[in-house]
Amino acid sequence: MTQFRIDDQTIETIRKNADIVSIVGTYIPLTKKGKNHVALCPFHDDHNPSMSINSSKQIFKCFVCGAGGNVFNFVQNFEKISFLNAVSKVASLSNQNFDYVERKKEIDPSKIEGYKILNETQSFFKYQLFSVDGQHALDYARQRGLSDELIQTFDIGFAPSQSALTHFLQAKQFSQYKAKEVNVINDYEGRFYDVFENRLTFAIANDEGQVVGFSARALDSSATSKYINTNTNDYYVKSDLVYNFHRAKEHARKAGSIIVVEGVMDVISFAKAKIYNVVATLGTALTSTQIEKIKRLSYNVVLAYDQDEAGQGANYRALAMLYKAKANVSVLQYPIEGDPDDVISKQGVTALNECVAEPYHGIEFAFKYGASLYNLGVYQQKKSYMLAMIDLIRLLPDSLDRQHFASLLSKLIDIDVSEIVKTIDNKPTSKVITSVKQHPFVIPSYEMEILTQIMLSKEAAYYFRDQCGFLNEPLANQLALKLLSYYREHDALEVADMLSRMNDDESQRFFLWVLDWPLFPKSYNIISLDEAIIRVKIKMLDDKIKQLKQKSVLTQNTSEKTIILNEMIQTQQEKDRLNGK
Numbered sequence: 001m002t003q004f005r006i007d008d009q010t011i012e013t014i015r016k017n018a019d020i021v022s023i024v025g026t027y028i029p030l031t032k033k034g035k036n037h038v039a040l041c042p043f044h045d046d047h048n049p050s051m052s053i054n055s056s057k058q059i060f061k062c063f064v065c066g067a068g069g070n071v072f073n074f075v076q077n078f079e080k081i082s083f084l085n086a087v088s089k090v091a092s093l094s095n096q097n098f099d100y101v102e103r104k105k106e107i108d109p110s111k112i113e114g115y116k117i118l119n120e121t122q123s124f125f126k127y128q129l130f131s132v133d134g135q136h137a138l139d140y141a142r143q144r145g146l147s148d149e150l151i152q153t154f155d156i157g158f159a160p161s162q163s164a165l166t167h168f169l170q171a172k173q174f175s176q177y178k179a180k181e182v183n184v185i186n187d188y189e190g191r192f193y194d195v196f197e198n199r200l201t202f203a204i205a206n207d208e209g210q211v212v213g214f215s216a217r218a219l220d221s222s223a224t225s226k227y228i229n230t231n232t233n234d235y236y237v238k239s240d241l242v243y244n245f246h247r248a249k250e251h252a253r254k255a256g257s258i259i260v261v262e263g264v265m266d267v268i269s270f271a272k273a274k275i276y277n278v279v280a281t282l283g284t285a286l287t288s289t290q291i292e293k294i295k296r297l298s299y300n301v302v303l304a305y306d307q308d309e310a311g312q313g314a315n316y317r318a319l320a321m322l323y324k325a326k327a328n329v330s331v332l333q334y335p336i337e338g339d340p341d342d343v344i345s346k347q348g349v350t351a352l353n354e355c356v357a358e359p360y361h362g363i364e365f366a367f368k369y370g371a372s373l374y375n376l377g378v379y380q381q382k383k384s385y386m387l388a389m390i391d392l393i394r395l396l397p398d399s400l401d402r403q404h405f406a407s408l409l410s411k412l413i414d415i416d417v418s419e420i421v422k423t424i425d426n427k428p429t430s431k432v433i434t435s436v437k438q439h440p441f442v443i444p445s446y447e448m449e450i451l452t453q454i455m456l457s458k459e460a461a462y463y464f465r466d467q468c469g470f471l472n473e474p475l476a477n478q479l480a481l482k483l484l485s486y487y488r489e490h491d492a493l494e495v496a497d498m499l500s501r502m503n504d505d506e507s508q509r510f511f512l513w514v515l516d517w518p519l520f521p522k523s524y525n526i527i528s529l530d531e532a533i534i535r536v537k538i539k540m541l542d543d544k545i546k547q548l549k550q551k552s553v554l555t556q557n558t559s560e561k562t563i564i565l566n567e568m569i570q571t572q573q574e575k576d577r578l579n580g581k
Helices: 008-016 020-025 071-079 083-093 109-129 135-143 148-153 164-171 176-181 245-255 264-272 288-297 309-324 340-347 349-357 362-371 379-393 399-413 417-425 445-456 458-467 474-487 495-500 505-515 526-554 558-578
Strands: 031-033 036-039 051-054 059-062 156-159 185-188 191-194 199-205 211-218 227-229 258-261 278-280 300-303 328-331
Touching (some): 020 059, 071 083, 071 495, 109 176, 109 199, 135 156, 148 264, 164 185, 176 185, 245 258, 258 288, 264 340, 309 328, 309 362, 445 526, 458 526, 474 495, 526 558
Antiparallel strands (some): 031 036, 051 059, 156 199, 211 227
16 A cells, blocks of 8 residues: 655644644633643543643643643544644644545445445435436425435435335345345345335435435335434444534534534534534434544534424533533524424524524523423422532533623522532542553653753754764653754754654653753753763763673683673773763
8 A cells, every 4th residue: 555655844834834722722622821821631531721732832731641742643632533634634724735635544344345335325315316216205305495405415315115225236236135234225034125215315424424324204104204214233323423524524613613413304404504514413312422523523512402392301411411521512592492494494594593693501501491390499499400500510611601600590599609609619529530640751860951952952962962872761862863863954943843753652752741841951051961971971881881790790711701801991991081080
């Protein structure tokens, strides 16, 4: 396989033209603190802002879990993509032209035929919708306001009757058992038949845009189920899927938020109103896997489930899950009971756009909906309501938000605000985080002195190269050599650029760890550097003397032992010279 490589100069140019604060700020909320910005770290269970983004050095660092690096490292780890794809993403987010096609994930060889069947099925359904046999389905689609553009965009099709798909796949010489595995056909008493018949079909794709299943709406009012969906299989796991993820990515970036709805038709209804930053959870049971994917689109999440009891309950249940996942949550409230399509058909697209423009804060919605669940005229229920709302307020990362909603809750239930604040602040003791702590590096202070001096000055780097050129600790020596290599092309060190040239996580963590050394010098000092180099040489000579002693003990030959002893004497004399003896 041909390996695509980006040259260092291109990487450096993209990084220099991309501000890490702006890029990171599209993924997580940032707060200005002095010269830097701080945020809740997305790479561990953070409750107090422990991540710092340094705009002058163009790096980020978490002081709890140790995560750190430049803008490429952040995007790579946040989106869980390759380094090359991260470079491409940064270029896109900073409006830089960069000719690179993102690599798709390698497909499991055992699933290749299954994906081919799903793709062929999608093409078959789309063709059938515009065929003579599909005319009634096309008429129905257009009655529902589905334009040809929407039909093409959302891969809408028609599944004809009489096992037409089964015969089509058989003619294509696909395995019927593999087609059954992906749940587009099934069998009964040895006879294969189509799963979806006489239905309008909607292709369901994974994050990369690969079709993995279908949702299908009945065209016959006598059908037992209005919608049927692909059953869970190795290709289609509904609880892991976020419908429209691949289409909504860039729209969410531009809009600065992602709207979450229940089903396929809800997404398409928003598209009718030219609102494209919308995904669906294919049901109201939001899962932790889906939340992680949704957060990759935007930390500003707008819940927009239906305006009925089930939908409002789903909004309420999702709030705590999203707040715990460090999302910023708001909730759409439709002007009439029903779904977004009902809003459009009865009040027009303007009404839907107005809802999107003025969502409720998540806690505002919780206060309103929660009040319908409790009888606030009864003290015990009022107390339960208060505690439920406090549990949500406590999850807000912003102290001003917590203060505001504590005051509002006080007025709603007529309880002194100080008591509410006291309860909010009475947080349960959190477990000590142990799994995310990084093993500390143990490096002699004189080698740290050399590394930091090299980072400060090209002159120091070349002096070190000429006087010594090596360090005893492997990680330190590796970093020193990389810095020397860097100075062959640059006059001064740029931290973020240097990080791009490190291919493994340990090297990056070590580099960032050295940068945070409490004794990091303010300027290049040749006297300090020279003293540190002498100590490196002495350590090397000590190691050599130990090796010679061991070798002498193991050697029985008298002449060889004499040679070793003479070398030991010379090494000791060199050590004494360096020590000034």
